[in-house]
Amino acid sequence: MKYLVAIAVFVLGLMLIPGAAHGEDTTAVGLTVETALCTGIEERMPVGTAETFSPYVDQVYLWCKVLGAQDSTSITLVWSYVGEEKARVELPVKSPVWRTWGSKKILPSWQGAWDVKILDSAGDILKAVTFTVAPDTTVAP
Numbered sequence: 001m002k003y004l005v006a007i008a009v010f011v012l013g014l015m016l017i018p019g020a021a022h023g024e025d026t027t028a029v030g031l032t033v034e035t036a037l038c039t040g041i042e043e044r045m046p047v048g049t050a051e052t053f054s055p056y057v058d059q060v061y062l063w064c065k066v067l068g069a070q071d072s073t074s075i076t077l078v079w080s081y082v083g084e085e086k087a088r089v090e091l092p093v094k095s096p097v098w099r100t101w102g103s104k105k106i107l108p109s110w111q112g113a114w115d116v117k118i119l120d121s122a123g124d125i126l127k128a129v130t131f132t133v134a135p136d137t138t139v140a141p
Contacts, residue, residue, distance in 0.1 A: 031093075033075070033118050033127045034065040044099050052132045055108040060131065062116050063101040069093045075126065076119040077102040081110050111135050 038061050039048030046063040053060055062077055072094045079087040079102075089102040111133045118127045 030068060031073075031075070031120055031126055032067045034067070035118070035127060035129050036063045037061070037116075037129060037131050038063055041101055046101075050131070052134050053106070055106070055111050055133050055136045057106050057133070059103050059105050060114075061101050061103040062118075062129065064091075064099070064118060066093045066098045066100065067096065069096050069098060073121045075100070075121075076123075078117040078119060079104045080115050080117070082112055086110075106133060108136065 036046040036049050038046035074090050074092050076090045087104050091100045115130045117125050120126050
């Protein structure tokens with residue numbers, strides 16, 4: 001009976017470890033990224049978070065909290081406006097929990113849909129975020 005209980009506990013333990021029952025390496029943890037679009041960074045945290053910005057915002061920041069790095073690595077931010085790449089910035093990631101950010105100057109004429117893809121060091125997409133630069137609603141005199 002003790003033998004059956006030990007086997008049941010072992011099998012249950014395998015079921016609770018993601019991937020273990022399928023022979024996957026459970027020690028290798030992939031990167032995950034938390035993000036915030038904002039107008040600035042203060043004390044390594046985002047301020048002025050939004051999904052829609054004025055055409056006179058001047059600069060939009062993408063703050064990232066990268067989780068799960070096993071060794072020093074990097075992420076790349078790819079900023080695109082209406083499907084055209086406008087900037088590509090590589091940022092170092094030096095610990096399992098790492099905060100970093102990149103920014104993009106925004107011209108007032110670049111109104112409309114933007115996206116930022118966050119790539120891992122192999123070029124795979126970890127996350128994509130979108131934002132809008134609102135149309136200019138000022139009325140000329």
